[in-house]
Amino acid sequence: MSETPKSSRQKQEFEHALESSDRNVAQFEHKHRSFFGNVQHFLHGNPTMVPVIVLIFSIIIFGFVAGSKFFSPFNLSLIMQQVSIIGILAAAQSLVILTAGIDLSVGAIMVLMSVIMGQLAVTIGIPAPIAIIIGCIGGICAGGLNGFLVTRIKLPPFIVTLGTWNIFFALNLWLSGAQSIRSQTLDEIAPLLKFFGESIALGGARITYGSILMLVIFAVLWYILNHTSWGRHVYAIGDDKEAAELSGIRTNRTLITVYCLAGLVCAIGAWASIGRVGSVSPQSFQEANLQSITAVVIGGISLFGGRGSIIGPLIGALIVGVFNSGLRLAGVDVLWQVFAIGWLTIIAVAIDQWIRKVSS
Amino acid sequence: MKKALLGAALGALALGMTAAPNAAKADEIGACLITKTDINPFFVKMKEGASAKAEELGINLSTYAGKIDGDHETQVQAIESCIASGAKGILLTASDTKAIVPVVKKARDAGLIVIALDTPLEPIDAADATFATDNFKAGELIGQWAAAKLGDKAADAKIALLDLTPSAPSVDVLRDQGFLKGFGIDIKDPNKIGDEDDDRIVGHDVTNGNEEGGRTAMENLMQRDSDINVVYTINEPAAAGAYEALKSFGMEDGVLIVSVDGGCPGVANVKDGVIGATSQQYPLLMASKGIEAIKAWADSGEKPQNSQGLNFYNTGVNLVTDQPVDGVPSIDVAEGMDRCWG
Numbered sequence: 001m002s003e004t005p006k007s008s009r010q011k012q013e014f015e016h017a018l019e020s021s022d023r024n025v026a027q028f029e030h031k032h033r034s035f036f037g038n039v040q041h042f043l044h045g046n047p048t049m050v051p052v053i054v055l056i057f058s059i060i061i062f063g064f065v066a067g068s069k070f071f072s073p074f075n076l077s078l079i080m081q082q083v084s085i086i087g088i089l090a091a092a093q094s095l096v097i098l099t100a101g102i103d104l105s106v107g108a109i110m111v112l113m114s115v116i117m118g119q120l121a122v123t124i125g126i127p128a129p130i131a132i133i134i135g136c137i138g139g140i141c142a143g144g145l146n147g148f149l150v151t152r153i154k155l156p157p158f159i160v161t162l163g164t165w166n167i168f169f170a171l172n173l174w175l176s177g178a179q180s181i182r183s184q185t186l187d188e189i190a191p192l193l194k195f196f197g198e199s200i201a202l203g204g205a206r207i208t209y210g211s212i213l214m215l216v217i218f219a220v221l222w223y224i225l226n227h228t229s230w231g232r233h234v235y236a237i238g239d240d241k242e243a244a245e246l247s248g249i250r251t252n253r254t255l256i257t258v259y260c261l262a263g264l265v266c267a268i269g270a271w272a273s274i275g276r277v278g279s280v281s282p283q284s285f286q287e288a289n290l291q292s293i294t295a296v297v298i299g300g301i302s303l304f305g306g307r308g309s310i311i312g313p314l315i316g317a318l319i320v321g322v323f324n325s326g327l328r329l330a331g332v333d334v335l336w337q338v339f340a341i342g343w344l345t346i347i348a349v350a351i352d353q354w355i356r357k358v359s360s
Numbered sequence: 361m362k363k364a365l366l367g368a369a370l371g372a373l374a375l376g377m378t379a380a381p382n383a384a385k386a387d388e389i390g391a392c393l394i395t396k397t398d399i400n401p402f403f404v405k406m407k408e409g410a411s412a413k414a415e416e417l418g419i420n421l422s423t424y425a426g427k428i429d430g431d432h433e434t435q436v437q438a439i440e441s442c443i444a445s446g447a448k449g450i451l452l453t454a455s456d457t458k459a460i461v462p463v464v465k466k467a468r469d470a471g472l473i474v475i476a477l478d479t480p481l482e483p484i485d486a487a488d489a490t491f492a493t494d495n496f497k498a499g500e501l502i503g504q505w506a507a508a509k510l511g512d513k514a515a516d517a518k519i520a521l522l523d524l525t526p527s528a529p530s531v532d533v534l535r536d537q538g539f540l541k542g543f544g545i546d547i548k549d550p551n552k553i554g555d556e557d558d559d560r561i562v563g564h565d566v567t568n569g570n571e572e573g574g575r576t577a578m579e580n581l582m583q584r585d586s587d588i589n590v591v592y593t594i595n596e597p598a599a600a601g602a603y604e605a606l607k608s609f610g611m612e613d614g615v616l617i618v619s620v621d622g623g624c625p626g627v628a629n630v631k632d633g634v635i636g637a638t639s640q641q642y643p644l645l646m647a648s649k650g651i652e653a654i655k656a657w658a659d660s661g662e663k664p665q666n667s668q669g670l671n672f673y674n675t676g677v678n679l680v681t682d683q684p685v686d687g688v689p690s691i692d693v694a695e696g697m698d699r700c701w702g
Contacts (some may be wrong), residue, residue, distance in 0.1 A: 075583055082576055154395060179397045180571060180597055182625050199608065206608070277571045278604030283399050283597060284567050284572035314427055328580045334566050335526045 012141040019213050043351075045298045047308050048263075050351055051315040051360045053253040054344075059321060062326025070329050077205035083295075084210040085110075085276050088269035088296035089288055090313035092262040096227075097296055098173050098259055100305025101157035107288030108168035109142045113270035117245035118280030121190035122181050126142065129190035142168060143263020147256035163217050165289065176282035183278040195250045197275030200335065217265060218314045234258060237307030294341065295320060298348045319344070328350040372413030388420040389658045390447035392652060396455045396479075396650045398425040401498070401623055402643050403453065405701040406477065408537075408548050409644035410451060413651040421446070421651070429569065432456040432526065439463045442472070449473040451647065454481055457530050461486045473657040475664070477646045479671060489653060489664045490514050490645045490672035495534035495620070496550075498639035499592075501679040502618035503542020505637045506590050507615060508685035513589075514544065520581040521553075522562045522574055522593045522602055528553050532594060536564075536567030537621050537690060539592045565600040574601025582609055593619045596638060603634045622680060624700040630680055631693045637681035643701055645675045691693075 019057075043049055063071050089106045096103040113135040120131035142164070149160040186193055196210035225231035230356065233254045236244040244252045277284055299316025301308030320341055327337045368561070381680055393410045407423055414421035415468060422439035422445065432455050440463065442450050450563035454460040457479060464474050464486055475485040484490055507514045521539070524532040537550045545558045554564050562585040567573035574593060578601065593599040599619040606612045619700060621642025629635045653664045667674040679688060680696035 042389065044642075069583060078579055078583065082579065135653075173399060178401050178404050180600070180625055182628060183600060184629075197608075256446070273572075277575060278607075279571050280601055281571040281597065283570040286568070286570075323582070325580070329563070329583060331563075333526075338526070 015353070023131075024032060026287040033101065037194040040355060042360050043355050047302075047313065047352075047355065048312045049347070050355075051299050051312055051319060054320065055315050058322050061312050062322060062330070066326050066329035069183065069327055072314045073203050073205035075325065075329075077202075077207050077211070077327050078320040079198075079318065080148070080211040080214075081206075082325070083277070083317040084208065084214045084286065085192070085269055085273045086291045086295055086320070087214040087286060087314055087317040088217055088265060088272060089292035090299070090317050091310065092265035092269070093289075093292040093296050094299075094308070094310055094313045095258050095262045095265070096233070097238075097293075097301055097303060098234050098305060098308065098310075099255060099256075100241070100303075101255075102161065102196065102303070103157065103259070103262055104161040105142070105146060105168055105289075106166040106262065106288050106292050107285050108165045108172065109139055109263055109266040110273060111285055112141050112142070112168045112172045112175070114274050114280055115172050115282050117193060117270060118181045118186070118274065119175055121193060122280075125189075127191040128246060130269055131190070131289075132192070135265060135270060139261045139265075139267025139270070141198070141263070143261070143266070144256065144261040147259030150259065151252040151255045172282050176280075178282055180282065181280035183311045184276070186279065193271065193280070194278065195275055196272040199264055208275070210275050213268070213272050214307055214314070217268065218310060221310045222267075230254065230257070230287070232316050235306050239307070251257050291320070295344050297345055297352075300348070300352065302352055304356075307356075316348075365550075385584050386445045389655060390420045390445055391449050391451065391654045392424070392438065392445075393423045393451045393647070393650075394435055394442075395423070395425045395453050397427065397433075399432070400429070402478075402621065402701065406453070406647045409647035413648040417651060417655050419542050419651060419655060420554050423486045423547050426455050431526065432459055435460060440465055443467050443470045443583050444514070447472060448658040449475065451475050451477050451654070452487070452649040453478045455529075456527075458538055459681055465622050470683065471663060472649040473654060473663065475650045475653055476642075476672075477650055479529065479677065480642065482530060484671050489666070491653075492662075493639075493641035493677050494672075494674050495531050496538035497674075498677045499535040499538020499540075499643060500539075500542035501622065501639050501677065501690075502592070503539040503544075504688045504699060505542075505679060505681065505685055505690070506539075506592075506618050507543045507684065508688055509636065510590070516589045517543075517560050517590045518585055519543070519561050519590045519592065520578065520588045520602075521561065521566045522577045522581075522591065522598050523564055524594045525566055535594060536592065536618070539618070551572050567594060567597055567601065567696050569595050569602070571597050571601035574598035575605045577599075578602040578605035579608075580601050582606075582611075586611075588651040589615050591615055591617045593617060594611075595619060595621045595628060596623055596635065599635050599638075600629060604631075622678070622696060622700055624697070625694040627680055627693060627700045629680065630696065636683065637679055637690070638696075640678045640680045640696055640699065642699070645660055649675065670694075 052227050092106050116138050117131045117135035120126045121128045146160055149155050199206045199208040233249045237251050241251055274280055283347050296313045297317040298319055299312030323340055324337050426434045467474050471634045474487045476490040478492050481487050481492045533553055536553050537547045540547045548555045563581050565577035565580050567577045591602050599617050606615050616636045618636050618637040628637055630638055656662045679690035681690050682693050684690045
């Protein structure tokens with residue numbers, strides 16, 4: 001990797017012969033790179049920069065188009081609130097996508113766990129903290145099932161999670177009877193479930209605990225992925241599973257823990273979603289799994305695994321939120337918001353492909 | 361031993377499978393119920409109503425549902441399987457009211473009676489009959505109620521409309537336009553949402569008919585104009601979401617929320633003051649009437665008649681509120697609770 005050998009390193013016997021020989025004949029050629037080449041290289045080294053640039057530009061543009069209302073602290077904090085649940089799911093999704101997998105069941109796990117928490121606390125009358133803990137354990141189990149099927153039965157993640165998406169969805173309907181648990185009932189019996197809907201006022205902004213939770217989850221995952229051996233293993237597996245295995249990583253065991261952790265994050269998201277929605281709603285978040293993938297992709301994490309920063313999806317979710325808010329405030333019809341997000345996703349993947357082609 | 365048991369079981373299964381269709385052909389009338397989803401309690405109730413009536417009349421009922429609202433493809437397949445099964449009639453709540461028409465025609469050509477429940481097809485006479493809530497009337501009732509409740513202040517109301525989906529199916533349009541007409545606003549083209557130019561309308565947004573969508577849509581419209589004091593919602597889950605948004609703005613007391621449906625949690629929300637008034641509809645009645653109609657068709661080839669002055673059979677709608685106003689007939693929450701679904 002390093003072009004200049006560290007001076008502290010002792011030269012070995014055979015290397016001394018090089019001292020007097022001409023080294024120009026065996027040197028790396030320094031090609032002059034074009035401007036775009038430089039950009040490509042920079043982005044290859046800093047994959048999160050693309051979404052950051054897009055976010056900054058979109059904020060500026062919508063600031064002009066939608067006027068001062070867009071820039072109010074209140075609106076900016078509202079965008080945070082609105083993306084918080086998709087953001088949390090995108091964090092879970094990123095873990096799986098970093099291993100070159102995909103998890104179509106994140107939204108279904110979340111809704112199912114919110115229903116479990118609600119039913120346990122309200123219908124059965126278990127104390128809310130225990131209901132939440134059981135929900136979190138349920139999330140780990142649901143993720144673990146995905147992980148087990150992927151690693152032990154050796155099925156492709158796409159198929160496994162497509163299946164479990166339907167399974168979790170059906171369980172959700174069965175447990176909830178397709179009925180929401182009303183906000184007023186929660187206030188009476190289990191107000192703790194709505195904890196993440198509470199907010200603190202900061203100037204004109206209104207920051208919900210749910211928004212803060214999202215930031216905390218990303219911070220914790222960032223630390224784990226970058227500063228623990230487990231985190232580095234996740235990247236290694238995503239980059240090249242065989243190579244990772246050959247270098248002594250127990251890839252299957254790591255993969256299962258990835259899915260379990262993703263399931264746990266979804267379950268925490270379930271708790272937050274009850275606060276956000278105000279009630280336990282088995283009908284909400286039907287498209288959350290796809291929205292989470294959109295946020296991850298726009299956030300610059302490669303669908304081919306092993307590359308991208310966990311902070312990217314946070315930015316990706318915010319970009320989607322900024323687009324929706326800006327277009328709405330500008331009075332644009334809903335279908336054009338969907339249109340814009342569609343293009344954004346395709347462009348994001350195109351940029352990712354272009355960066356991957358980077359040549360030395 | 362194990363193998364012998366398995367063989368016996370398989371044999372029994374095979375016998376059962378050959379026996380069942382014969383039995384059905386001999387004396388049972390087949391019917392199909394195809395709903396938009398299995399999720400919405402409205403359709404769950406519809407299924408219950410249909411199943412109970414079918415059992416009473418000795419009809420063999422098969423039920424199908426799309427995965428999500430708007431899942432057209434699954435409904436097409438369901439109709440095709442129904443035709444193939446030799447059923448006498450289909451009860452259908454269409455997800456895509458226009459696109460379903462050709463396959464409905466195929467079923468009718470094959471001798472089945474097709475009855476649209478809750479959601480009229482486009483054109484409405486593509487089905488043999490339609491058993492539905494008068495959704496325009498449902499909207500009109502809550503519009504009239506909201507206007508009467510505001511009194512003189514209705515002249516400078518600020519109205520938010522929380523609709524269903526971007527594709528605006530007919531139920532979405534009818535309720536939205538009915539509400540505006542009831543409120544006293546010039547709706548121009550009654551087939552089009554959003555062509556009104558009355559200053560009192562702050563805007564329309566979509567909710568997908570659930571709490572999360574209701575909350576987000578309300579937040580967005582509040583960002584456009586925070587003086588909103590009347591909120592129309594397509595259904596009660598959306599209304600509950602809108603209320604949460606208003607609560608987070610600290611404005612839940614000054615705003616009138618009206619809705620349509622009459623589900624039990626919705627009526628409970630009327631009682632708790634979350635929703636001011638809601639128009640209650642009766643899915644169970646639609647389904648049981650539908651089964652009766654299929655039975656009549658199978659027995660005597662008779663088709664159901666439309667309600668007077670309408671091009672469908674009206675299963676009725678009542679305004680549920682504990683704050684009745686002059687000139688708008690309503691039932692109280694206690695009666696609404698008695699008759700609620702879900």
